[in-house]
Amino acid sequence: MTxxxxxxxxITILIVxxxxxxxxDFLNSKHFDxxxxxxxxxxxxxxxxxxxxxxxxxxxxxxxTTGLFSLMLTLVFFYVDGFKYVDxxxxxxxxxxxxxxxxxxxxxxxxxxxxxTPFSIYKTFVIEEKFGFNKTTKxxxxxxxxxxxxxxxxxxxxxxxxxxxxxxxxxxNFWMYAWGIVALFSVGMNxxxxxxxxxxxxxxxxxxxxxxxxxxxxxxKTVGFELNNIFxxxxxxRSTKANAYFSGFGKQKRITLYDTLIHDLETDEIVAVLAxxxxxxxxxxxxxxxxxxxxxxxxxxxxxxxxxSLPIFSEALGVAIPSFHIGLIAFGILYSPISEVTGLCMNxxxxxxxxQADNYAKETxxxxxLISSLKKLSKNxxxxxxxxxxxxxxxxxxxxxxxxxxxxxx
Ligand SMILES: [Zn+2]
Numbered sequence: 589m590t591x592x593x594x595x596x597x598x599i600t601i602l603i604v605x606x607x608x609x610x611x612x613d614f615l616n617s618k619h620f621d622x623x624x625x626x627x628x629x630x631x632x633x634x635x636x637x638x639x640x641x642x643x644x645x646x647x648x649x650x651x652x653t654t655g656l657f658s659l660m661l662t663l664v665f666f667y668v669d670g671f672k673y674v675d676x677x678x679x680x681x682x683x684x685x686x687x688x689x690x691x692x693x694x695x696x697x698x699x700x701x702x703x704x705t706p707f708s709i710y711k712t713f714v715i716e717e718k719f720g721f722n723k724t725t726k727x728x729x730x731x732x733x734x735x736x737x738x739x740x741x742x743x744x745x746x747x748x749x750x751x752x753x754x755x756x757x758x759x760x761n762f763w764m765y766a767w768g769i770v771a772l773f774s775v776g777m778n779x780x781x782x783x784x785x786x787x788x789x790x791x792x793x794x795x796x797x798x799x800x801x802x803x804x805x806x807x808x809k810t811v812g813f814e815l816n817n818i819f820x821x822x823x824x825x826r827s828t829k830a831n832a833y834f835s836g837f838g839k840q841k842r843i844t845l846y847d848t849l850i851h852d853l854e855t856d857e858i859v860a861v862l863a864x865x866x867x868x869x870x871x872x873x874x875x876x877x878x879x880x881x882x883x884x885x886x887x888x889x890x891x892x893x894x895x896x897s898l899p900i901f902s903e904a905l906g907v908a909i910p911s912f913h914i915g916l917i918a919f920g921i922l923y924s925p926i927s928e929v930t931g932l933c934m935n936x937x938x939x940x941x942x943x944q945a946d947n948y949a950k951e952t953x954x955x956x957x958l959i960s961s962l963k964k965l966s967k968n969x970x971x972x973x974x975x976x977x978x979x980x981x982x983x984x985x986x987x988x989x990x991x992x993x994x995x996x997x998x
Contacts, residue, residue: 589900590900591900591903591904592904594900594901594903594904594918595666595904595905597922598666598904598918598921598922599663599666601921601922601924601925602659602662602663602666602921603659603663604925605924605925605928606655606656606659608928609655610652610655612976612978612979612982612983613648613651613652613979615976615978615979616648616972616975616976616979617644617645617648618976619974619975619976620641620644620645620648620972620974621641622974623974624637624973624974625973625974625990627990627993627994627997628963628973628989628990628993630963631963631966631967631973631989632967632973636967636970639719639970640970640971640972640973642719643719643970644970644972646715646718646719647715650707650710650711650715654707658703658704661703666905669905669906671905671906671907671914671917672905672906672907672908674692674695674696675692675907675909675911675913675914677691677695678691678692678695679909685752685756685911685912686749686752686753686756688911688913689748689749689752689911689912689913690745690748690749692913693744693745693748693913694741694745697740697744701737705733709729712724712729713726713729716827719970720828721827721828721829721969722826722827723824723825723826723827723828724825724826724827728825728826732789735788735789739785739788747769747770747773750766750769751766751769752912752913754766754769755896755912759897760893760894760896760897761893762893763886763889763890763892763893766889767885767886767889767890770882770885770889771882771885771886774878774881774882774885775878775882778835778836778837778874778878779836779837779838779840780836780840781835781836782819782835782836782842782844783840786821786844790821790822790823790825791821791822791825792819792820792821792822792844793819793820794817794818794819794820795818795819795820795845796820799855800850800855800858801818803855803856803858803859804818804858804859804862807859807862807863807952807953808866810952811863811866811870811952813866813869813870815841815843815866817841817842817843818842818843818845819842819843819844819845820844820845820846820847820850821844821845821846821847822847823846823847823848823849824846824847824848824851827848828848828968829848829968829969830846830848830849830851830852830853830965830968830969831846831848831849832844832845832846832849832858832861832862832865833865834865834866834868834869834874837869837874837875841869843862843865845858849861849965852964852965852968853961853964853965854957854960856954856957857957857958857960857961857964858961859953859957860949860953860954860957860958860961861949861958861961863948863949863952863953863958864945864946864948864949864958865945866948866949866952867944867945867946867947867948867949867952868941868945870948871941871944871945871948873941873944873945876937876941877938880934880937884930888923891919891923892915892916892919892923895915895918895919895922896912896915896916896919897910897912897915898910898915901914901915901918901919902914902915902918904918905917905918932981932982934985935982935983935984935985938985938986939984939985939986939987942985942986942987942992943987943992943995946958946992946995946996947995950996955996955997958996959993959996959997962989962992962993963989963993966989971989973988973989973990975988
């Protein structure tokens with residue numbers, strides 16, 4: 589294969605990915621105005637439903653514009669040999685491979701961040717604002733941005749530097765070392781995410797003594813689940829949308845409730861949501877997800893090791909000196925169809941787990957409060973009640989509201 593052929597293969601992959609995504613979006617948008625299924629008639633009042641319709645359409649238009657813009661920009665960048673110039677720029681500053689790699693990805697990251705920031709400002713302060721979700725102040729937005737940047741530099745830069753260092757001394761066997769460090773990192777993140785990362789962005793405090801806490805602990809006792817860590821996080825600082833999640837395992841396991849969730853739901857509805865989360869833990873979904881993502885990382889790194897040093901990768905992108913960072917860019921694009929497939933498998937698995945967790949909540953607690961909580965959460969986030977089945981198949985990590993309600997009623 590020639591470098592030119594590879595160049596056009598990369599371009600084709602970028603375009604085909606975009607077309608598939610847009611066809612799915614289009615199919616989905618054709619169903620925005622479908623009749624609401626009978627089981628979900630009580631989710632929205634007429635006025636709220638109209639608002640949710642408008643929200644779906646606004647978001648669809650926004651995603652079409654940003655998607656097309658970013659594809660165009662990427663294609664132009666490829667055609668003008670953008671990577672060649674970034675590579676040269678990085679090489680002007682240093683002869684050390686690790687430093688060159690860090691500068692190279694630093695420029696790409698900052699460049700794409702500058703391009704994307706106006707869109708994210710528009711999304712937060714125009715769209716979310718218009719539909720009443722936004723609680724983020726300008727100050728919070730800017731501080732989040734800075735913290736996110738520092739975190740990417742420290743964590744992303746650190747991991748990248750270590751991996752390039754492995755590549756330097758172990759050659760194509762680098763993937764085993766890289767896998768080890770990434771696996772350790774994933775497990776560490778899963779254990780300590782709530783303790784180390786969340787406090788950088790949110791305030792969290794233990795759930796206060798009272799009706800809700802006793803109701804949760806009474807439930808936890810009935811299923812023999814030791815639960816000492818229940819935290820409330822100030823999600824309302826950024827958005828009115830509500831959430832709850834489970835993290836860690838062993839002694840580190842904890843449940844985090846958004847203050848917005850406590851505000852929106854009744855006590856038995858919150859306990860039902862928690863029962864669902866406990867279901868994920870008891871059915872070992874958390875361990876399964878972590879294990880499968882570590883195995884998948886190993887497979888990806890191994891595949892990367894077969895290709896990363898091929899000179900044709902750098903030739904295709906117009907770069908004279910083959911390097912790990914150019915190999916990584918070309919590989920990233922070649923791998924994206926595979927990652928679509930693995931993502932699809934993960935979504936299918938995740939939807940199955942959601943049913944299992946719902947069933948667990950139904951068996952150990954009760955179905956009606958879970959149904960009403962799901963409906964309320966859907967209403968409060970103006971979610972789509974009539975998605976297209978192909979869109980659900982590809983993108984949804986959860987079954988649709990209708991599917992979950994029907995399953996819970998069975
Ligand atoms: Zn779940």
